Amino acid sequence: MINPKTQAGRGGAITAANYIVAFEAKLSSDDTGYSEASEYLNEKVKELPGYLGEKTYYDGDSIVSITYWQDLGSIRQWRLQPDHRRIQHEARQRWYSAYAVTVCKIERAYHYPD
Numbered sequence: 625m626i627n628p629k630t631q632a633g634r635g636g637a638i639t640a641a642n643y644i645v646a647f648e649a650k651l652s653s654d655d656t657g658y659s660e661a662s663e664y665l666n667e668k669v670k671e672l673p674g675y676l677g678e679k680t681y682y683d684g685d686s687i688v689s690i691t692y693w694q695d696l697g698s699i700r701q702w703r704l705q706p707d708h709r710r711i712q713h714e715a716r717q718r719w720y721s722a723y724a725v726t727v728c729k730i731e732r733a734y735h736y737p738d
Contacts, residue, residue: 638733642676643693649715649723651685658719661711668707674698699727 651658669675669691676692693699702708715723 638676638692638730640730640732642730643696643699644728644730645691645693645699646726646728647689649687649720651719652721655719665708665711669702672698672702
């Protein structure tokens, strides 16, 4: 679980000035190569300034990934990153039968125990 005070892997705290990108996808019947591409992007995104962390959940052929970002500019940088765009295009053609992206501004963040 990501701790709002000690953001896993980044040491920053999630604040009301930060953002979440929720990505939901349904995999198609042929997901050959998807795991490798996903692992590659998971490493690549960590290189970007403004990336704070992520949590991904799998349930059969459904995926929900929640990424935490410092600001909208950081999200935009990731969206335009060349490897991300290339793999995103391939995912639309081969791996996803449907997907949705939601960008949210964090209004409040807290956790238990403190």
